[in-house]
Amino acid sequence: MFAERLSRMRALMAEQQVDVLLLSVGADLPYFCGYEAMALPRLTMLVVPQDGDARLIVPRLEAPRVVERPGVFEMAVWNETDDPIALARSFVGSASVIAVGDRMWAGFLVDLARLLPGAEFRRASEVTSSIRSVKDAAEVESLRAAAAAADRVAVDLRSGDIELVGRTEAEVSAELGRRLLAEGHQRVNFAIVAAGENAASPHHEPGERVIKPGEVVLCDFGGTMANADGVGYCSDITRCVHLGEPPADLVDAYDVLFEAQAAQVAAAEVGRPCQDVDRVGREMITEAGFGDNFIHRTGHGIGTEAHEDPYIVEGNTLELRAGHAFSIEPGIYLPGRWGLRLEDIVVAATDGPDNLTTTDHRLAVLDV
Secondary structure, eight states, X not given: OHHHHHHHHHHHHHHTTOOEEEEOSSSHXXXXXXXXXXXXXXXOEEEEESSSOOEEEEEGGGGGXXXXXXXXXXXXXXXXXXXXXXXXXXXXXXOSEEEXXXXXXXXXXXXXXXXXXTOEEEETHHHHHHHHTBOOHHHHHHHHHHHHHHHHHHHHHHHTOSOOTTSBHHHHHHHHHHHHHHTTOSEEEEEEEEEGGGGGSTTOOOOSOBOOXXXXXXXXXXXXXXXXXXXXXXXXXXXXXXXXXXXXXXXXXXXXXXXXXXXXXXXXXXXOBHHHHHHHHHHHXXXXXXXXXXOSOSEEEOSSSSSEEEXXXXXXXXXXXXXXXXXEOOEEEETTTEEEEOBEEEEOOTTSOEEOOOSOOSOEEEOO
């Protein structure tokens, strides 16, 4: 698998006239070699020349964590008193066009640039994104497994199995995270819990606010679940719960959101430009009078990262391909009052959009 991915990457490097690609911390590294580096100030770097062997530069104290993969990369271990930047420079050789990982620490890039004054540096994502964004069948199944696990937590939320009233947002957030782990995730990436007026902030940080009867609670959560190869794929889901009978204006707004989100999922067909999917729901929300209250893009790609290409947003004319996986998550936010969002993970497929998150999409109304 990893050798095949590197082969595809080298083919793109040749097309784009990139001599060598350098991947450090971030999701590119485990995707192409199976090793996830810790975000340390010690350099870990996969050096992939267009021609020649790939080398994984790794600090000695981290070397025991690496699963060696002959035919994919050779290990180059450095000691505490070594200069890993100089080691990387030696592997770069005479390369003049160098693509560097988008998540590489700026300090590493600055130090490399000093040793390579004539080099042209580019973003590695110009090479890697088109490979990573199109999921193969095994990757889709990994995403499906992660989505199913998050779905089970969402069912618990909607059914009232997760106590809300009288607890702080932070306490509920922690419970959502624990349940994701219990369902098989290795890592909790986020667990937004936003009650009442806090739900009008799309990326609200759960705090000490106590959840009360008579208000909406927006929950957006997801994590990373490892597949059989040890590579983690992400989940992401948003559902809203109302504690007690909701007011008519909130019900009306949710009905608009429900219909718009369903229309966007249905529109996410192979060959359709990403921006068109955004437009379908945004026009419906605007026609209902909430255009100024839908303040973010419709969605983001998902895979080994929670946010990656392709982005479902105005201006992105990229046509959806079979295997593209992304969120569809329109929202309506009324500052000082409440906010609503409805999110699924969808995969573009030849026989139509494949919605991986199936938990009931209606507004859950719980007795309190």
